[in-house]
Amino acid sequence: MLLWEETLFKDRDIFELDHLPDQFLHRERQLDSLKFCIRPALQGGRPVNALCLGPPGTGKTTAIFKLFEEIEAHSTRIVPVHVNCQMDSTRYAVFYQLYKKIFEHAPPSSGISFKRVFEKVAQHSADEDKVLIVALDDINYLFPEKEVDHVLYSLLRAHETCPGARMGVIGIMSELALNYVLDPRVVSVFQAEEVIFPLYSRNEIKDILSRRSQMGFYPGVIADDILETVVDHTEKSGDLRVGIDLLKRAGLNAEKRASKSISPEDVASSLERSRLVHLTYALKSLKADEKEVLRMATLQESWRAGELFRLFHEKTGAGYTRFHEILNKLDAIRLINADFTGQGERGRSRIIRVRYEAEEILSRLNQ
Ligand SMILES: Nc1ncnc2c1ncn2[C@@H]1O[C@H](COP(=O)(O)OP(=O)(O)OP(=O)(O)O)[C@@H](O)[C@H]1O
Ligand SMILES: [Mg+2]
Known part of the structure; x- marks a missing residue:
């Protein structure tokens, strides 16, 4: 049990997103x-x-x-x-x-x-x-x-x-x-x-987050298998901010329970909030037509690319080349999934799925 004034954090600032790390690895x-x-x-x-x-x-x-x-x-x-x-x-x-x-x-x-x-x-x-x-x-x-x-x-x-x-x-x-x-x-x-600046590999993410944990937490606060889970979630979004935020929130959760170490539940219950950090930052790079495609994509759970294109074209008049470019970008910054299926009217077709709840996206787009 932690006593009242005890903390898991050696240095809380280490987990702030605007903290400039001493060591800048893999770049x-x-x-x-x-x-x-x-x-x-x-x-x-x-x-x-x-x-x-x-x-x-x-x-x-x-x-x-x-x-x-x-x-x-x-x-x-x-x-x-x-x-x-x-x-x-x-x-x-x-x-x-x-x-x-x-x-x-x-x-x-x-x-x-x-x-x-x-x-x-x-x-x-x-x-x-x-x-x-x-x-x-x-x-x-x-x-x-x-x-x-x-x-x-x-x-x-x-x-x-x-x-x-x-x-x-x-x-x-x-x-x-x-x-x-x-x-x-x-x-x-x-x-x-x-x-x-390509996405960090899994090993690079692990290296960076493990270094952060060493600097920010006291020894023994985060076990290796828990860190691995944080790395998994970070890799999914491709955004290091998710991992850094997740470490901070999980640490705070553990502290609230007066525990001396982070449990898998501390990570699980923080994830909902931390993954949204990526959404917030990813949206800021979008142009008006890119936001439009994303907004339309939230209307259904999944789309055939062709159907989504028709809707986009009706609304904006833009052509397929631009649409295709937008899909690639939204896919690359991990806002949508755009995988190819085996079938389609003219050979392979892409299936579009947004990676966040419609509400999470729409509330931020409308801000
Ligand atoms: N190689 C690294 N080593 C340690 N920390 C890193 C490294 N790369 C990124 N970070 C941390 O990850 C977070 C995001 O990094 P940064 O703000 O530089 O991303 P960005 O590429 O500018 O993102 P965006 O395009 O959204 O502006 C920061 O908190 C930063 O400290
Ligand atoms: Mg930046």
Whole structure:
């Protein structure tokens, strides 16, 4: 039995999703690629732009934070800026963040124009010989109204209006490909090196979660077979957040029972909540038509792809190629199952099933 003030947690923060882990395992290759892109800037050259792609919860944002931590420790010439495009989704908002980082205070609030903020930022880069590395995290939030074209244009062609200014971009998105047609004037300057973040393998997940448990729990709190169950559930969603959240909730459950260790029931009863963490994050990467297909897919337990397409086509007029792309994405980020059956009118047909309760999806889509 645990006494009143006793706890299972050596360090509770370890299980927070925004905790930056000390050890970032199994992403050496991706970090090396990113460093390779930055390297020219260390020698005063122009950095290579990069695009980080991969499903939710595969370490993209963490990789950027780790990279930036290292840059800040070793170089004063490079100024790394992380922009959360979900919050800062206009050209003005992005440059506002750059200004704040460079000058360590916000621009004067009395209606300063974009042009002015832009000039200050670019001029500083040129005068002080600083290279700005701008990480546009969840860059898909800049797609509406084609804001992304304005942002990239301003960043990557800054040297044309302000000679000597140097900026590089790292775009980040929970997608397998860019799937956005950039303005031709942007394409010529945004030649990005793709850095792919694949799903973690079962062994990698186990490694990472086992390390977290060692750091966060006292010895003996989680037995190996229980950790294996947590790993299984994490692998199903493909999202490490599910595992981290599950460890935290199961630990809290055990603590509530005043037990010194986590039982299988503690995990089972936390699962319902923890698996929804993935749903919440996965939905944020969806475009309007992708949300539409998902919403329609919740109307029945299962669909033949052809039937679902007809419904989607009636409502939006979109063609099969786009529909097919959407199915692949929803399948890849594990919101739906889209397996082939043996039969179908014209050979093999796909059967679509959503992986969550309709209500769980709809309540989040309507938020
Ligand atoms: N290799 C790793 N080692 C330790 N922890 C990791 C690793 N990869 C991811 N994590 C942890 O998993 C969680 C999700 O990672 P992160 O936020 O970097 O994912 P992401 O790829 O940016 O997801 P999204 O596309 O949804 O934004 C974080 O809490 C992070 O600390
Ligand atoms: Mg992220």
